[in-house]
Amino acid sequence: xxxxxxxxxxxxxxxxxxxxxxxxxxxxxxxxxxxxxxxxxxxxxxxxxxxxxxxxxxxxxxxxxxxxxxxxxxxxxxxxxxxxxxxxxxxxxxxxxxxxxxxxxxxxxxxxxx
Amino acid sequence: xxxxxxxxxxxxxxxxxxxxxxxxxxxxxxxxxxxxxxxxxxxxxxxxxxxxxxxxxxxxxxxxxxxxxxxxxxxxxxxxxxxxxxxxxxxxxxxxxxxxxxxxxxx
Numbered sequence: 001x002x003x004x005x006x007x008x009x010x011x012x013x014x015x016x017x018x019x020x021x022x023x024x025x026x027x028x029x030x031x032x033x034x035x036x037x038x039x040x041x042x043x044x045x046x047x048x049x050x051x052x053x054x055x056x057x058x059x060x061x062x063x064x065x066x067x068x069x070x071x072x073x074x075x076x077x078x079x080x081x082x083x084x085x086x087x088x089x090x091x092x093x094x095x096x097x098x099x100x101x102x103x104x105x106x107x108x109x110x111x112x113x114x
Numbered sequence: 115x116x117x118x119x120x121x122x123x124x125x126x127x128x129x130x131x132x133x134x135x136x137x138x139x140x141x142x143x144x145x146x147x148x149x150x151x152x153x154x155x156x157x158x159x160x161x162x163x164x165x166x167x168x169x170x171x172x173x174x175x176x177x178x179x180x181x182x183x184x185x186x187x188x189x190x191x192x193x194x195x196x197x198x199x200x201x202x203x204x205x206x207x208x209x210x211x212x213x214x215x216x217x218x219x220x221x
Contacts, residue, residue: 042211097206105157
């Protein structure tokens with residue numbers, strides 16, 4: 001199994017550009033999450049989804065949007081990129097609620113906004 | 115004050131030493147998760163526990179629910195254990211992450 005696949009691995013954006021970070025999982029997990037990790041900081045939840053068609057905001061949702069049209073895919077959209085969005089982004093998925101097991105991370109996307 | 119606190123933030127050890135990383139949390143949880151982040155950035159799950167102790171190879175994780183405290187121990191540490199170790203408190207729909215403990219094991 002591929003697990004959680006994130007693309008791209010690296011990207012440089014100019015201020016004001018937009019992009020979509022892709023995340024796909026092949027484990028039939030219901031729950032999917034987007035996190036950002038800033039240097040010296042813990043992972044911060046951007047958005048999460050508990051199933052297809054259901055998404056909700058996390059701690060730091062401003063400047064981002066998500067959709068969950070299928071169980072497998074959970075893309076993260078950045079509109080009007082800003083330097084503050086320079087970070088490493090991780091997608092994760094799990095079969096059930098946190099603590100229920102099967103929590104799997106993608107390999108991350110390193111985004112730089114200049 | 116963060117809801118999940120880890121200590122120490124940085125730790126350097128000699129190969130073979132016994133290592134302890136601590137995690138304290140102030141929120142109600144269903145479980146606590148220990149993660150390892152490799153120097154290349156990938157994150158892997160080490161343990162998920164809601165009570166008692168778990169052991170896998172040279173790694174041991176314990177949790178005291180009443181004291182809201184968990185520890186990760188590494189016995190006979192090795193340079194390949196060098197990584198960032200992260201604890202995460204599992205809430206209803208999300209985790210709250212500690213900032214991580216950066217461990218470097220010297221040969």
